Amino acid sequence: MMQNPYVPYKAQIVEIRDEVRGPRPIKTFKMKLVDRERFDYKSGQGCLVSIFGKGESWFTIANSPTRPDLEFSVLKTGKVTAKLHEMKVGDLVGIRGPLGRPFPLDEWKGMNILTIGGGIGQTPLRAIYQYVIDKENDYGDLTIIYGARSSRDLVYREELFKLIEEGYNVHLSIDNPEPGWKYFVGFVPDNVKRIKPEAKNTIAITCGPPIMIKITLNVLKELGFKEDQIYTTLERRMKCGIGKCGKCRIESYYVCRDGPVFSYAELSSMLEKI
Numbered sequence: 542m543m544q545n546p547y548v549p550y551k552a553q554i555v556e557i558r559d560e561v562r563g564p565r566p567i568k569t570f571k572m573k574l575v576d577r578e579r580f581d582y583k584s585g586q587g588c589l590v591s592i593f594g595k596g597e598s599w600f601t602i603a604n605s606p607t608r609p610d611l612e613f614s615v616l617k618t619g620k621v622t623a624k625l626h627e628m629k630v631g632d633l634v635g636i637r638g639p640l641g642r643p644f645p646l647d648e649w650k651g652m653n654i655l656t657i658g659g660g661i662g663q664t665p666l667r668a669i670y671q672y673v674i675d676k677e678n679d680y681g682d683l684t685i686i687y688g689a690r691s692s693r694d695l696v697y698r699e700e701l702f703k704l705i706e707e708g709y710n711v712h713l714s715i716d717n718p719e720p721g722w723k724y725f726v727g728f729v730p731d732n733v734k735r736i737k738p739e740a741k742n743t744i745a746i747t748c749g750p751p752i753m754i755k756i757t758l759n760v761l762k763e764l765g766f767k768e769d770q771i772y773t774t775l776e777r778r779m780k781c782g783i784g785k786c787g788k789c790r791i792e793s794y795y796v797c798r799d800g801p802v803f804s805y806a807e808l809s810s811m812l813e814k815i
């Protein structure tokens with residue numbers, strides 16, 4: 542548990558992976574805390590990562606707490622993320638966290654877990670599926686549905702192909718046909734419709750572009766999922782990260798403090814605002 546939420550821990554970048562190249566590049570940074578072994582966090586929580594002299598940005602933790610170190614997958618979009626993309630193994634950053642309400646994975650024990658992701662929205666879902674894989678005796682079936690615009694835009698591509706090889710229930714998609722692509726072609730919600738996951742005893746967690754989330758929610762409801770069986774996690778610009786500045790507010794919720802994880806039952810009143 543952190544003592545002063547404004548004081549960052551020092552962390553060192555120990556590995557950098559190029560997930561997506563091109564005009565909207567995504568890199569995954571593996572970081573090791575310098576002064577302590579680790580901090581306790583849960584899947585779905587995030588951190589504010591600071592770069593000395595450049596600023597601070599919120600990122601969801603991309604790996605499960607059952608795996609070593611901390612990983613953040615970063616889309617290059619602004620000043621802080623551009624600077625992070627220039628950093629090298631060995632460089633130091635500051636980390637404030639863990640912040641926010643996590644996925645209630647303990648409450649989901651014994652249930653089937655279905656993750657539905659689009660683009661970089663796969664990041665918090667990865668922290669779930671890794672956890673469920675590592676604690677497989679605690680959960681029922683795991684189904685991973687994930688899509689991106691093209692095969693080059695799939696984050697954690699190699700990891701997901703490996704899971705398919707190992708027999709996990711992974712369903713990938715891309716928006717348009719490509720030579721050699723042997724999985725589904727079309728949008729993520731269409732893939733969900735095609736797969737028709739069983740609603741009974743299942744928790745569905747979806748994360749991706751807002752339009753994908755909205756359509757997916759409707760598909761899940763058509764399949765019989767109830768509002769309290771569906772969860773998502775919201776991305777907002779965060780400043781303080783601890784419910785003080787109001788920057789991340791949507792209606793009466795502060796995403797940094799009350800979320801970023803929400804059930805559909807909580808979200809339905811503010812769907813037009815995400």
Ligand code: FES
Pocket residue numbers: 778779780781782783784785786787788789790795796797798
């Ligand atoms: S980021 Fe300040 S209240 Fe959420």
